[in-house]
Amino acid sequence: MNQNVFIELINPFKDKVFRLAKRLLTSTEEAEDATQEVMVKLWNKKENLDSYGSVEALAMTMTKNYCLDQLKSKRAGNLKIVHSNYTDREPQLDKKLEDSDSLEWVEKIISQLPEQLQILIQLRDVEQYEFDEIAKIVNMNETAIRVALSRARKKIRESMLNTHRYGIQ
């Protein structure tokens, strides 16, 4: 497999890898490092990629594992990523201030969920994977995924409602 073929292969899911990494690691820089790491690992495996069912699912699994490892080693080293330290390099979408404010709230609420739920929300609600694909990536059965997802969504709703009411009362 040469480089161009490989680039073609990873292009459809490169950004998904990045977004999953960003969901878990919070900072754009770290997410980019993680993306690179995963892609280089894939590249080194290029000879036997055919033996995996779906390269995309493999990449997402690798990303998930890599990020969880990163988080674990960070916590072990007593270093916690402070969310407000990182700003997005990308230009702010021209949303109204109020709008982006409440979107940031959603981001914050999601980031307070357990990692497993964050991963599921990311895969389903953002990337719109089918349940059987998610099952392959996170190595869970579909029923368990539905239950966990339902829990995550309800938690988000709950926190959102609290925030929503907070402004009014």
Add this chain to the structure above:
Amino acid sequence: MEFNKIEDILEKYFQGETTIAEEKELKDYFSSPNVAQHLEQYKPMFGYFSQVKEQKSTHPIPLKTKKRNVAWLSIAASVVVLLGVGTYFYVSEKNAAPVVAQSELGTYDDPEEALAATQKALALLSSNVNVGIESVQYIKEYEQSKNKIFKQ
């Protein structure tokens, strides 16, 4: 009508039972300008999901570097090995030539000639040894002076 349908899907959504198509419907509904008042609270949630999906990694992925390095490393290593082997042979060949020549220089066929050469070599040697002896003469001077002062 529309509300009811959306509310139904929303309920299913929170039970984790919606399909991708239904979820897409929700996203479309909540990104439209006419969201029902009592559903307004869900707007940021679905808005967020759509917004996040726009994020893209801007870093190029450096696939070349790692592989290339290995290639260059092996090329460099083989050049070094070749150079090493080359110089070894070059140097040893250079050394080998004088050795043969010297062994030829050291032999004489004519005994008289050989005697002359030997005498010449020995004379050179003895004259050089005498240089050393001359400086020993000084020590004798010191010895005499010492004997004058410290009479035994």
